[in-house]
Amino acid sequence: MQEFSLIEHYFTRHALARDDVLLGIGDDAALCQVPAGQVLVTSVDTLVEGVHFPLDTAPFDVGYKALAVNLSDMAAMGAQPAWFTLALTLPHQQADWLAGFTQGLSHLAQQYQVALIGGDTTRGHLTITVQIMGFCPPDLVLKRQGASPGDEIYVTGTLGDAGLALKALQGEIDLPKDALEQVLPRLHRPTPRVDTGLALRGQASSAIDISDGLLADLGHLLAGHQLGARLSLPALPLSPVLQHLPTALTWPLALSAGDDYELCFTRPVAPSAQVSQNTAQQLTLLNAHYIGTVTEQPGIICLDAAGHTYNAPSIGGYQHF
Amino acid sequence: MQEFSLIEHYFTRHALARDDVLLGIGDDAALCQVPAGQVLVTSVDTLVEGVHFPLDTAPFDVGYKALAVNLSDMAAMGAQPAWFTLALTLPHQQADWLAGFTQGLSHLAQQYQVALIGGDTTRGHLTITVQIMGFCPPDLVLKRQGASPGDEIYVTGTLGDAGLALKALQGEIDLPKDALEQVLPRLHRPTPRVDTGLALRGQASSAIDISDGLLADLGHLLAGHQLGARLSLPALPLSPVLQHLPTALTWPLALSAGDDYELCFTRPVAPSAQVSQNTAQQLTLLNAHYIGTVTEQPGIICLDAAGHTYNAPSIGGYQHF
Numbered sequence: 167m168q169e170f171s172l173i174e175h176y177f178t179r180h181a182l183a184r185d186d187v188l189l190g191i192g193d194d195a196a197l198c199q200v201p202a203g204q205v206l207v208t209s210v211d212t213l214v215e216g217v218h219f220p221l222d223t224a225p226f227d228v229g230y231k232a233l234a235v236n237l238s239d240m241a242a243m244g245a246q247p248a249w250f251t252l253a254l255t256l257p258h259q260q261a262d263w264l265a266g267f268t269q270g271l272s273h274l275a276q277q278y279q280v281a282l283i284g285g286d287t288t289r290g291h292l293t294i295t296v297q298i299m300g301f302c303p304p305d306l307v308l309k310r311q312g313a314s315p316g317d318e319i320y321v322t323g324t325l326g327d328a329g330l331a332l333k334a335l336q337g338e339i340d341l342p343k344d345a346l347e348q349v350l351p352r353l354h355r356p357t358p359r360v361d362t363g364l365a366l367r368g369q370a371s372s373a374i375d376i377s378d379g380l381l382a383d384l385g386h387l388l389a390g391h392q393l394g395a396r397l398s399l400p401a402l403p404l405s406p407v408l409q410h411l412p413t414a415l416t417w418p419l420a421l422s423a424g425d426d427y428e429l430c431f432t433r434p435v436a437p438s439a440q441v442s443q444n445t446a447q448q449l450t451l452l453n454a455h456y457i458g459t460v461t462e463q464p465g466i467i468c469l470d471a472a473g474h475t476y477n478a479p480s481i482g483g484y485q486h487f
Numbered sequence: 488m489q490e491f492s493l494i495e496h497y498f499t500r501h502a503l504a505r506d507d508v509l510l511g512i513g514d515d516a517a518l519c520q521v522p523a524g525q526v527l528v529t530s531v532d533t534l535v536e537g538v539h540f541p542l543d544t545a546p547f548d549v550g551y552k553a554l555a556v557n558l559s560d561m562a563a564m565g566a567q568p569a570w571f572t573l574a575l576t577l578p579h580q581q582a583d584w585l586a587g588f589t590q591g592l593s594h595l596a597q598q599y600q601v602a603l604i605g606g607d608t609t610r611g612h613l614t615i616t617v618q619i620m621g622f623c624p625p626d627l628v629l630k631r632q633g634a635s636p637g638d639e640i641y642v643t644g645t646l647g648d649a650g651l652a653l654k655a656l657q658g659e660i661d662l663p664k665d666a667l668e669q670v671l672p673r674l675h676r677p678t679p680r681v682d683t684g685l686a687l688r689g690q691a692s693s694a695i696d697i698s699d700g701l702l703a704d705l706g707h708l709l710a711g712h713q714l715g716a717r718l719s720l721p722a723l724p725l726s727p728v729l730q731h732l733p734t735a736l737t738w739p740l741a742l743s744a745g746d747d748y749e750l751c752f753t754r755p756v757a758p759s760a761q762v763s764q765n766t767a768q769q770l771t772l773l774n775a776h777y778i779g780t781v782t783e784q785p786g787i788i789c790l791d792a793a794g795h796t797y798n799a800p801s802i803g804g805y806q807h808f
Contacts, residue, residue, distance in 0.1 A: 188526060188625060189628070189630065192631075193564070193630055193631050193632075194530060194560045194563040194564050194631065194694075194695060194696060195528045195529055195530035195560050195561065195563070195564045195566065195619075195621075196528070196529045196530070197526045197527070197528055197564075197623075197625065197628060198526060198527045198529065199526050199527070199625075200521045200526075200527055202523070205509060205518045205519060205520050205521075206518070206519045206520070206521055206527060206620070207516045207517070207518055208516055208517045208519065208570075208572065208604065208605060208620070209515060209516035209517070209605060210572040210573075210574050210605055210606060210607055210616075210618065211574075211607050212574045212576060212607045212609045212616070213609075214576060214609045214610065214611040217609060217610055217611065218609070239515040239516050240516065242515035242516070243514070243515050243516045243518075245516065249529075251529065251531040251618060252531075253531050253532075253533045253574070253616040253618075255533060255535060255614055283529065284529060284530060284531055285531060286531055286532050286533045286616070288533045288534075288535045288538060288539070288614070289535065289538055290535040290538065290612050290614055291611050291612040291614075293576055293609070293611055293612075293614050295531075295533070295574040295607070295616045297531065297572060297574075297618045298516075299527070299529070300516075302518075304509060304518065304520075307510070307518060309510065309514055310513070310514050310515065311514075373515075374515060375515060
């Protein structure tokens with residue numbers, strides 16, 4: 167278990183002391199204290215080399231992303247992330263790779279103050295499983311279920327950047343170097359919207375993070391209630407790079423490419439103008455953009471500026487299993 | 488994510504309702520309630536095909552063992568296991584394999600009343616990561632640290648069976664068919680000593696589960712305190728199959744082969760004859776066997792029936808990473 171000792175050593179040197187970790191790495195299990203009145207929130211995600219990230223991805227980015235996608239799940243629940251475990255399967259001993267990986271992982275762990283509390287290293291094809299744990303008062307949790315007809319639909323940040331970067335890396339789209347450099351971090355180092363998730367507690371009627379593409383993930387919010395949505399394509403938030411590309415490219419990317427790890431959430435219409443103004447300010451602070459409305463009619467309808475229905479062509483992100 | 492849907496479907500049909508699971512599979516994260524006054528106990532273990540189990544292991548046994556080794560970590564902490572997640576990487580769609588795997592996993596989950604609360608399925612070399620979660624009052628947790636000179640050392644069950652089965656499977660030892668059939672379940676379906684762990688709360692001064700072999704794992708209990716141990720080889724508990732083999736074979740297996748998943752624990756000497764008798768009865772109930780004593784002198788000394796020091800030859804279990 168030389169590898170895990172190296173990771174542990176690095177994390178110990180850059181120690182993140184959390185009072186709620188009573189026993190960390192080094193025993194048969196870790197002991198953590200969930201605050202009184204809050205519930206444990208838990209999620210697990212696996213990244214496989216060549217499936218979830220390209221073969222030549224920098225080890226820093228692999229470590230960063232492995233934790234980022236899990237933090238994003240905490241964000242989608244409105245949970246306060248606290249602890250994580252790491253199960254790392256490595257093909258052979260690669261001290262350099264491991265150092266970079268651990269730095270990326272640790273960088274994000276420091277930023278969000280989450281502590282590594284345990285793990286396992288094994289030999290095999292490069293596979294990283296992170297389980298994240300956090301907590302939330304049970305009545306404030308953001309769930310996928312809860313949207314109602316008339317609720318407004320929002321997304322944070324911008325959409326399609328990660329998908330564009332992937333297409334460029336795979337040679338499917340020819341992108342100028344400076345444009346690629348602007349969107350690549352969105353693929354390799356997505357920003358988990360943890361603060362937004364916390365701010366949305368009690369505000370959003372439903373929430374999800376966008377890993378498989380807006381249409382697919384919004385579909386998860388609606389499917390349980392047999393609801394639909396009407397989306398405004400010009401309202402989709404796009405980065406400067408995507409704004410300069412034709413909509414025939416950007417709309418499919420914004421609608422269907424995954425890996426953006428932005429939040430999509432619904433909220434009831436504000437009952438009064440005053441509240442509405444406050445909420446508008448709040449949404450600006452959260453970097454959240456109104457993109458459409460929940461409808462009673464199932465199915466998601468996308469409308470262009472002229473009000474015509476747009477049928478987004480299918481577009482692949484990574485071919486997940 | 489067809490595979491995880493299959494697993495989920497199976498687990499839903501054989502539903503294990505736990506009141507403390509507020510939200511299970513199907514959202515961005517699961518919600519669980521740790522009982523008031525108790526702390527979260529968490530452990531993660533990965534099994535890689537060809538490394539931690541032979542290539543032709545029955546899928547039922549793979550599912551069983553993936554959960555068993557994690558339950559064993561809960562046992563070693565004196566924790567009450569409650570929930571687990573599953574990260575499953577599979578080479579290709581194998582409905583039959585998946586059905587068997589899920590049955591093995593579910594069988595043990597039912598037996599120990601632990602609920603599957605989330606997971607991820609990905610494509611790649613067969614790799615199974617289970618994270619188990621449970622709880623325990625913080626002052627009753629069994630830790631690796633805590634042994635003192637003079638403490639008695641115990642192990643549960645019998646030692647070396649899994650190692651013998653592995654050597655036979657690998658063709659290194661020729662074993663009669665009926666003998667192999669007696670020890671094989673010890674390799675493929677180890678018994679996590681959860682009840683023993685719970686009973687040892689407040690009784691044991693230190694505890695660990697034996698995954699890497701008695702000498703290695705007992706070493707973990709002693710190393711932190713720079714202590715040693717004196718073990719009686721005739722006292723090592725052996726199954727009928729091992730009892731009929733020469734000690735030149737059985738002692739190395741009992742001392743150094745891993746994968747038994749028995750508990751090794753230390754306890755202070757009972758202060759009076761009356762207490763001692765009660766404790767002896769209790770230890771019999773727990774199927775725990777006295778094998779030696781903690782010493783101030785570092786290093787583990789093994790003595791045969793004549794009182795001669797025995798140097799166990801090195802013996803390999805699985806070559807873990």
